[in-house]
Amino acid sequence: MRKARDWLPGLLLVLPSIILIGIFVYGLIGWNFQLSLTDKHLPGPKPGEFVGLDNYVALWELKRWTDSVWNLVVFTVVFLGGAMLLGFVLALLLDKPIRGEMTFRTVYLFPMAVSFIATGIVWRWLMASDSAAGLNGLFGAVGLGALVDGQTWWRDPETGMVAMALPAIWQLAGYVMALFLAGFRGVSEDLREAGRVDGATEWQVYRHVVLPQLRPVLMVAIVIMGHMSLKVFDLIVAVAGNSTVAEVPAVYMWKMVFDVRDPAFGASIASHLLLAVAVLVIPYLVWNMRNERDSS
């Protein structure tokens, strides 16, 4: 057995954060799950009765819930796909030593520094029905005005959530670019040279030498973007306010808790969100830990 002197100071050092995280993160997660299993549908001191998974079952029977989940799926697919693709292309372009690389990198990264609320408000104007300004004005100016027909983009029942993903792509494509660029730079130049010596074209170098080594970056990007997308709230509210057509689970949860004041129902939506994020994050963490163990 090791002497206390060896492990005690280290433990004492991290103990405060273990306790705080234990209470404020895991404790509250536990409390939320407990709440979601009760019938506490009113605020107030009276505790609820245990009802098992009733709230979860009730939720899936609501068209409103399945609608909001569908909205989120559309948003996530378009946002993830768009940001990854655009970020990847930007990184590819900047990977070549070009003049003013620093400037481009900074410019593409800047939107990330803006809060989703500010982005949302600007894009609400850009996507507004006004045919003289914003995106509609742009389409009109190039003679494609008939295509948009003076519509508010995000209000369209079919394609509204696709439009809603545009500001998110705009905001985070630069971040994906930074991730990929760091990934590209992490691939040793020797390997690329070796490929070129063997007669590979530039495209083949990327396809067969660089890309296979980017898996960690891809994973990081998907996990980070994915969990942001699942929790999306501020962007939606800033663009659409409280609109049914753009309702996603996080907005629905907020309305249940603060408008309707139904803690148990809101908690069951929160649990769904946490589980959805966990499904994304936990495999990544496991994969990450296994990798680290292998490499040490």
Next chain:
Amino acid sequence: MRAGWKAVGAAALAGVLMATGCSGGGGGDDAGKKVEIFSWWTGGGEEAGLNALIEKFEKDTDYTVENAAVAGGSGTNAQAKLQARLEAQDPPESFQGHAGKELQENIEAGYLEPLTDFYKDEGLNDVLPKELTEQSSTDGEVYSVPVGVHRSNVLWFNPKVLEEAGIEKPPETTEDFIKALKAVKDETDAAPITLGVQWTADHLLENVLLAELGQEGYQALWQEDADWDSPEVTKALEDFEEISGYAETKGGDWQEAAQAVVDGDAAFNVMGDWAAGYFVNDLKKKDGEDFGYVAYPDTDGTYLWLADTFTLPVGAKNSEGTMEWLKLVSSKEGQDLFNPIKGSIPARTDADPEKYDGYLKWALGEWSDAKLAGSYWHGVSATNRQKDSIDNAVGNFLSDKDPDALQKGLVEAAKNP
């Protein structure tokens, strides 16, 4: 190579930091002579009116007021904060809220003291309209004291656009209204009617329902055995479909939609009477020239009302101070001080008409002998849950334009209020 992965790690960390937020909380205060008044009145006439009340209160009594107003989101931020404080049994001495069922959960949770005796002691039953107190009561008890009243059923119009469309006088019936909308669409470039964010459609719906069902029929919708499946409701929803079909939906909240009327870009807008203050004070427009107003068609003589009220929370540290505050806000003096500044009319029927001009003068005249119907969207008639369900049905209607589905949604919403 290692350095490269570090960069990935750093970028990843930056993303996580960005994705998380943090927020701080407030603290409590000592009791004594301090009266904490909680509201979401942080700007414009609302704030000025509240400050005038506070100033008078501090002069007339030896209490000091702590103004705990929370800004933002037309009260939603304040609601969240308030709920947390009520839950923690740390209530303010009084908080602002709309009269009626909006307070229902707080009443059921046991957060509010009944004020029925206060009404009796202060003689409020003689000076407040009987229907007002009835419609804001729960099981025969009343839980808040009104300071000012707003009207929901006001049709705002632009006289010049109406003239251009060949409409001689503002419409008085739904039939005329729909004809007028068509005339504007055919004869002018202006939008016949405007809507803003989703709740403005809820607001229009309560007006259409009142117009078709009348005061009694509308009030019956909010009773326990309400019949939302009736042919009258079907007819109202057909009107709603037709009227909203003429609407141009603006991007912003209600302001942008209302502004289109005074700017001459639209003929009509249906909005509560807070729009009057916005037109005159913020946009510097002239009553009668840039805009006019009538009761929403087929609702003349009925006041679709909502009221700002103050409450007495259970466990307020200084409830004597609360009582003093409630005495002031329910007094003739207090109401005549507050309402002209805020842009609402006093709930009391014995107010001094000299203090009100422009729109408010007209409104005060209408109030004194109007029948009353409680606004559902602004908290009088519907519980928060029913209101939320109705809003969801209206939101779906705006996408699918299906009045049958809307009616089903409304029936459903009434089942679990």
